[in-house]
Amino acid sequence: MTVRTRTAIGLGVVFVGLFAACDDGASTSDPGRVSQYPDGANDGGADASLGDDSGGGVVVPGTVEPDSLALDCGAARVTLPFGARLSIPCRLEGTLPNGTKAEFTSEARWSLDDLTLASVSSMGEVGAYGTKGGHLTVTAVRGALRATASIDLDLLVARNTANVSAADLVTLRTGTTAASGMTWAYPYDRTVFPRGLPSPKLMWNGGPDAATIFVELKAANARLESVVTRERAGKAAVADADWAAFEESAAGPVSVTVKALVAGAAQVLVTQTWTVAPGSLRGSVYYWAANVGRVLRLKPGRSAPEDFAARALGTTASCTTTCHTVSANGSTFLSGGDELGGTYDLRTDTVNRDVGGTPGSNAKRRFAYGGVSADGRFVTESYAPFPVGFADAAGSGGQGGLFLATTLAKVPNSGLDGIRLGTPAFSADDHLIAFTDYYATGSQNADQGVLKILDWDSSVPRATNLRTLVSRGSGQPIQFPSVSPDHALVAYHRGGLRTDGGSHGDLYAAFTAQAGQEVRLAAANGDGTTLPAGARDQNWNFEPTFAPRASGGYFWAVFTSRRTFGNELTVTPDLVKQLWVTAIDVNPQPGVDPSHPAFRLPGQAGDSLNLRGFWALDPCKSDGQGCGDGSECCGGFCSSSSDAGAPVCSSTPPACSRDGDRCSADADCCTSGARCIANACSAPPPR
16 A cells, blocks of 8 residues: 655644654655645645545546445555654445456545544545544445445554663563562553543652653554653653643553663563543532632643632632532532622622621521532522531521522422432432431431432422432441432442541442442442552542533542542641542443542642532533533534534534534434433443
């Protein structure tokens, strides 16, 4: 197969220098040519006539029609150096009735199944962009006949920032001697990573004192080889741009090998398997930053959190906003004090209603850890045995029921009057309310909570069908429930209600279809994982909260943990409190742990004690604004028009809904195997 190479123009990314020893199979016999075509007919730019499926230029010969067609695009796998365009000529051949062969390349209509990978000309020339790898199906149609061919474009991201020699590169690639006297610290084996985050920090304790580190990541259609200089002893990282290029092409299992160059020899530090989920985390996490004294907002992928309420509420020394809850759609923030006790409109950054009272008073903290409906229209109080200042903390004072978020006026006939909801949580699809009943034994008791659920319809609004899901039993008390976007699971922690008093905790989930079906979220807790600090890292997991949308084939939950973070945060548990994220299987099975080993949410300050991460979508965008997917749009859809190019928000339903777009049933989704969850299409998990 003849493959021509040219450097991509206007990619918006820095070209990655290739290893001298890498053989990508590309021919450079015509390096001066800037066109990907064999003649000047289609030399109108990178995409001038690519993707032509109109039949333009098709010549119907006065020959006998073929009985069958066969398409040949050369090798089934092609290495695609990141930043280089490759041209792959395809040839369409037909078998005539007399058994002879004839070429029909110029007479076919050509198309590709994935135009994010490449484009195709009217002469069957496939032009790979050099920015993304994947599986590509080429189709040629002539009359009633068609033929297809498959090409696997394997993206190669290669960098040698440590400037090691070609001989050392070979040594690093082939060396298999295991390093001794070391313990791997982070990331954990079997971690599932979403797209859109910085490159994970690689950390280990002990082992060789080596400055040069080799990282190799292999996925089905992507490979990354990076030789870097360590940041410090026991810590290294791949460049964020290289990681981003790799993960955009990786979907599914990733084999990970990290080696050190020691006196001209390679020593293997670790081999692991990760998974890259083909989707980014949606929305933002609102969390209490104890060292700052207010709730901050962190969008996954950003380098630092945002003090979102500073514009409206100023920056007091402590407790401006605290004991919070956020609506799944990102419109309503509920604060339990101290400066703000009431509701805040996240769309306009204005206070809806403050309940009044002095900071720290019972009145001001009336809605501490209350519930907010997914659509942001309604709120409830929380009947949880926290210190004084919380609703009903002394056995009286709570009003109960349902209230309008804008005015805090009580809503009649809600079905919630008389039900004491402890840290209530509404599902993102507004079909379920989960809460802890601390009055199961008659009086309020933090150690005897029972997990209960209610069916909920925000359109009425009304709650019905109160029932017990899980009793405490012989385990630790049940605290802080959260409902999955499809309301099939309720996650919570078993342990102390207060996470700042030294009490231990671990994560669990219950299946809502049948009472009593509880499973320990073992992988998220670190069970079966070689935690870097051993027993010191165990049983410090609290307050799980589901993201309101699935992404990349998984649910995602953020939780608080006092475990160490690699070899960066290694002090005693009372001095460590960070947010971690675990992937949760979308189709969990009773009795089977649906969680995966967790990763620390990047962007947090390491010296801050962070807790109660509450995940919500960002306030939606109006039609015409730029978007990544439909979950960002008020109209529910994110699409490109023929003249606009870049995707924008829209209220007009397309022929089918892409991942993240609005839907009402699985059949609305474009992707085979996708599910409609919380009225948004969710792609199937990677294989």
